[in-house]
Amino acid sequence: MSIRLNPYLNFHGNAREALEFYHSVLGGSLDLMRYDSIPGMMGGDDEAEKIMHGQLETEDGLTIMAADYPASMAEAPDASTGGNSISVSGDDAARIRAAWQGLAAGADIVEPFERAPWGDTFGMLRDRFGVPWMFSLAPQPEEADAG
Known part of the structure:
Protein backbone atom coordinates (compact mmCIF):
# COMPACT_ATOMS: atom_id res chain seq x y z
CA MET A 1 0.00 0.00 0.00
CA SER A 2 1.04 3.58 -0.52
CA ILE A 3 -0.30 7.07 -0.15
CA ARG A 4 0.77 10.32 -1.82
CA LEU A 5 0.19 13.99 -1.27
CA ASN A 6 0.85 16.29 -4.20
CA PRO A 7 -0.22 19.73 -5.41
CA TYR A 8 -3.11 20.11 -7.85
CA LEU A 9 -2.90 23.50 -9.53
CA ASN A 10 -5.78 25.24 -11.28
CA PHE A 11 -5.26 27.74 -14.08
CA HIS A 12 -7.36 30.01 -16.26
CA GLY A 13 -6.28 28.73 -19.67
CA ASN A 14 -2.53 28.21 -19.33
CA ALA A 15 -2.26 24.82 -17.59
CA ARG A 16 -0.59 23.29 -20.68
CA GLU A 17 2.03 26.04 -20.81
CA ALA A 18 2.72 25.76 -17.07
CA LEU A 19 2.97 21.96 -17.09
CA GLU A 20 5.20 21.95 -20.16
CA PHE A 21 7.48 24.50 -18.44
CA TYR A 22 7.61 22.42 -15.24
CA HIS A 23 8.35 19.37 -17.38
CA SER A 24 11.25 21.19 -19.10
CA VAL A 25 12.71 22.09 -15.69
CA LEU A 26 11.96 18.97 -13.64
CA GLY A 27 11.99 16.27 -16.32
CA GLY A 28 9.90 13.14 -15.99
CA SER A 29 6.77 12.08 -17.80
CA LEU A 30 3.94 14.46 -18.69
CA ASP A 31 0.40 13.31 -19.51
CA LEU A 32 -2.23 15.78 -20.68
CA MET A 33 -5.95 15.22 -21.18
CA ARG A 34 -7.91 17.93 -22.97
CA TYR A 35 -11.54 18.84 -22.39
CA ASP A 36 -12.50 17.36 -25.75
CA SER A 37 -11.18 13.92 -24.76
CA ILE A 38 -14.51 13.32 -23.00
CA PRO A 39 -17.13 15.27 -24.99
CA GLY A 40 -19.67 17.11 -22.86
CA MET A 41 -17.67 16.66 -19.68
CA MET A 42 -16.20 20.15 -19.28
CA GLY A 43 -16.63 23.56 -20.88
CA GLY A 44 -18.09 24.55 -24.19
CA ASP A 45 -16.96 23.65 -27.70
CA ASP A 46 -14.69 26.72 -27.75
CA GLU A 47 -12.79 25.30 -24.76
CA ALA A 48 -11.89 21.94 -26.32
CA GLU A 49 -8.13 22.53 -26.10
CA LYS A 50 -8.10 23.40 -22.39
CA ILE A 51 -6.52 20.88 -20.06
CA MET A 52 -9.04 18.83 -18.09
CA HIS A 53 -6.26 17.01 -16.26
CA GLY A 54 -2.48 17.09 -16.55
CA GLN A 55 0.04 15.15 -14.52
CA LEU A 56 3.81 15.43 -14.33
CA GLU A 57 5.68 12.58 -12.64
CA THR A 58 9.44 12.65 -12.19
CA GLU A 59 11.80 9.74 -11.68
CA ASP A 60 12.59 10.96 -8.16
CA GLY A 61 8.99 11.02 -6.99
CA LEU A 62 7.80 14.57 -7.65
CA THR A 63 4.21 14.83 -8.88
CA ILE A 64 2.36 17.94 -9.99
CA MET A 65 -1.20 17.82 -11.30
CA ALA A 66 -3.00 20.71 -12.96
CA ALA A 67 -6.08 21.69 -14.93
CA ASP A 68 -7.75 24.67 -16.56
CA TYR A 69 -10.96 26.00 -15.14
CA PRO A 70 -13.85 26.15 -17.61
CA ALA A 71 -15.09 29.64 -18.52
CA SER A 72 -18.05 29.09 -16.18
CA MET A 73 -15.57 29.26 -13.29
CA ALA A 74 -13.87 32.48 -14.40
CA GLU A 75 -14.10 33.95 -10.89
CA ALA A 76 -12.52 30.95 -9.13
CA PRO A 77 -9.10 31.62 -7.59
CA ASP A 78 -6.25 30.01 -9.50
CA ALA A 79 -2.77 28.80 -8.56
CA SER A 80 -1.39 32.35 -8.67
CA THR A 81 -3.80 33.70 -6.05
CA GLY A 82 -1.64 32.75 -3.09
CA GLY A 83 -2.36 31.16 0.23
CA ASN A 84 -0.30 28.13 -0.77
CA SER A 85 3.16 27.21 -2.02
Whole structure:
Protein backbone atom coordinates (compact mmCIF):
# COMPACT_ATOMS: atom_id res chain seq x y z
CA MET A 1 0.00 0.00 0.00
CA SER A 2 1.04 3.58 -0.52
CA ILE A 3 -0.30 7.07 -0.15
CA ARG A 4 0.77 10.32 -1.82
CA LEU A 5 0.19 13.99 -1.27
CA ASN A 6 0.85 16.29 -4.20
CA PRO A 7 -0.22 19.73 -5.41
CA TYR A 8 -3.11 20.11 -7.85
CA LEU A 9 -2.90 23.50 -9.53
CA ASN A 10 -5.78 25.24 -11.28
CA PHE A 11 -5.26 27.74 -14.08
CA HIS A 12 -7.36 30.01 -16.26
CA GLY A 13 -6.28 28.73 -19.67
CA ASN A 14 -2.53 28.21 -19.33
CA ALA A 15 -2.26 24.82 -17.59
CA ARG A 16 -0.59 23.29 -20.68
CA GLU A 17 2.03 26.04 -20.81
CA ALA A 18 2.72 25.76 -17.07
CA LEU A 19 2.97 21.96 -17.09
CA GLU A 20 5.20 21.95 -20.16
CA PHE A 21 7.48 24.50 -18.44
CA TYR A 22 7.61 22.42 -15.24
CA HIS A 23 8.35 19.37 -17.38
CA SER A 24 11.25 21.19 -19.10
CA VAL A 25 12.71 22.09 -15.69
CA LEU A 26 11.96 18.97 -13.64
CA GLY A 27 11.99 16.27 -16.32
CA GLY A 28 9.90 13.14 -15.99
CA SER A 29 6.77 12.08 -17.80
CA LEU A 30 3.94 14.46 -18.69
CA ASP A 31 0.40 13.31 -19.51
CA LEU A 32 -2.23 15.78 -20.68
CA MET A 33 -5.95 15.22 -21.18
CA ARG A 34 -7.91 17.93 -22.97
CA TYR A 35 -11.54 18.84 -22.39
CA ASP A 36 -12.50 17.36 -25.75
CA SER A 37 -11.18 13.92 -24.76
CA ILE A 38 -14.51 13.32 -23.00
CA PRO A 39 -17.13 15.27 -24.99
CA GLY A 40 -19.67 17.11 -22.86
CA MET A 41 -17.67 16.66 -19.68
CA MET A 42 -16.20 20.15 -19.28
CA GLY A 43 -16.63 23.56 -20.88
CA GLY A 44 -18.09 24.55 -24.19
CA ASP A 45 -16.96 23.65 -27.70
CA ASP A 46 -14.69 26.72 -27.75
CA GLU A 47 -12.79 25.30 -24.76
CA ALA A 48 -11.89 21.94 -26.32
CA GLU A 49 -8.13 22.53 -26.10
CA LYS A 50 -8.10 23.40 -22.39
CA ILE A 51 -6.52 20.88 -20.06
CA MET A 52 -9.04 18.83 -18.09
CA HIS A 53 -6.26 17.01 -16.26
CA GLY A 54 -2.48 17.09 -16.55
CA GLN A 55 0.04 15.15 -14.52
CA LEU A 56 3.81 15.43 -14.33
CA GLU A 57 5.68 12.58 -12.64
CA THR A 58 9.44 12.65 -12.19
CA GLU A 59 11.80 9.74 -11.68
CA ASP A 60 12.59 10.96 -8.16
CA GLY A 61 8.99 11.02 -6.99
CA LEU A 62 7.80 14.57 -7.65
CA THR A 63 4.21 14.83 -8.88
CA ILE A 64 2.36 17.94 -9.99
CA MET A 65 -1.20 17.82 -11.30
CA ALA A 66 -3.00 20.71 -12.96
CA ALA A 67 -6.08 21.69 -14.93
CA ASP A 68 -7.75 24.67 -16.56
CA TYR A 69 -10.96 26.00 -15.14
CA PRO A 70 -13.85 26.15 -17.61
CA ALA A 71 -15.09 29.64 -18.52
CA SER A 72 -18.05 29.09 -16.18
CA MET A 73 -15.57 29.26 -13.29
CA ALA A 74 -13.87 32.48 -14.40
CA GLU A 75 -14.10 33.95 -10.89
CA ALA A 76 -12.52 30.95 -9.13
CA PRO A 77 -9.10 31.62 -7.59
CA ASP A 78 -6.25 30.01 -9.50
CA ALA A 79 -2.77 28.80 -8.56
CA SER A 80 -1.39 32.35 -8.67
CA THR A 81 -3.80 33.70 -6.05
CA GLY A 82 -1.64 32.75 -3.09
CA GLY A 83 -2.36 31.16 0.23
CA ASN A 84 -0.30 28.13 -0.77
CA SER A 85 3.16 27.21 -2.02
CA ILE A 86 4.77 24.22 -3.64
CA SER A 87 7.64 23.15 -1.42
CA VAL A 88 10.69 21.26 -2.69
CA SER A 89 13.08 20.04 -0.02
CA GLY A 90 15.76 17.46 0.52
CA ASP A 91 19.50 16.89 0.40
CA ASP A 92 20.09 16.31 -3.34
CA ALA A 93 21.99 19.55 -3.93
CA ALA A 94 22.35 19.19 -7.70
CA ARG A 95 18.67 18.36 -8.23
CA ILE A 96 17.32 21.08 -5.94
CA ARG A 97 19.69 23.77 -7.27
CA ALA A 98 18.79 22.84 -10.87
CA ALA A 99 15.06 23.04 -10.10
CA TRP A 100 15.54 26.44 -8.43
CA GLN A 101 17.55 27.79 -11.38
CA GLY A 102 15.07 26.47 -13.94
CA LEU A 103 11.99 27.80 -12.19
CA ALA A 104 13.70 31.13 -11.47
CA ALA A 105 13.68 31.93 -15.21
CA GLY A 106 11.10 34.69 -15.55
CA ALA A 107 10.18 34.41 -11.87
CA ASP A 108 9.82 36.98 -9.13
CA ILE A 109 12.43 36.04 -6.52
CA VAL A 110 10.80 36.57 -3.12
CA GLU A 111 13.76 35.28 -1.06
CA PRO A 112 17.08 34.48 -2.73
CA PHE A 113 18.28 30.89 -2.56
CA GLU A 114 20.97 31.22 0.09
CA ARG A 115 22.04 29.96 3.49
CA ALA A 116 19.32 30.59 6.07
CA PRO A 117 19.86 31.17 9.81
CA TRP A 118 18.61 27.64 10.58
CA GLY A 119 21.30 26.09 8.35
CA ASP A 120 19.40 25.09 5.21
CA THR A 121 19.85 26.82 1.90
CA PHE A 122 16.41 28.33 1.42
CA GLY A 123 14.64 30.44 -1.19
CA MET A 124 11.18 31.45 -2.33
CA LEU A 125 9.99 32.51 -5.76
CA ARG A 126 6.79 33.16 -7.66
CA ASP A 127 7.23 31.49 -11.05
CA ARG A 128 6.29 33.01 -14.40
CA PHE A 129 2.73 31.70 -13.90
CA GLY A 130 2.39 33.33 -10.48
CA VAL A 131 2.69 30.03 -8.59
CA PRO A 132 4.61 30.37 -5.29
CA TRP A 133 7.46 27.90 -4.62
CA MET A 134 9.70 27.30 -1.62
CA PHE A 135 13.03 25.46 -1.82
CA SER A 136 14.95 24.07 1.12
CA LEU A 137 18.26 22.27 0.71
CA ALA A 138 19.54 20.51 3.82
CA PRO A 139 23.10 21.39 4.81
CA GLN A 140 25.68 19.41 2.87
CA PRO A 141 28.24 17.42 4.90
CA GLU A 142 31.05 19.88 4.14
CA GLU A 143 28.78 22.80 5.20
CA ALA A 144 27.73 21.06 8.41
CA ASP A 145 31.38 20.35 9.28
CA ALA A 146 32.35 23.99 8.66
CA GLY A 147 29.33 25.31 10.62
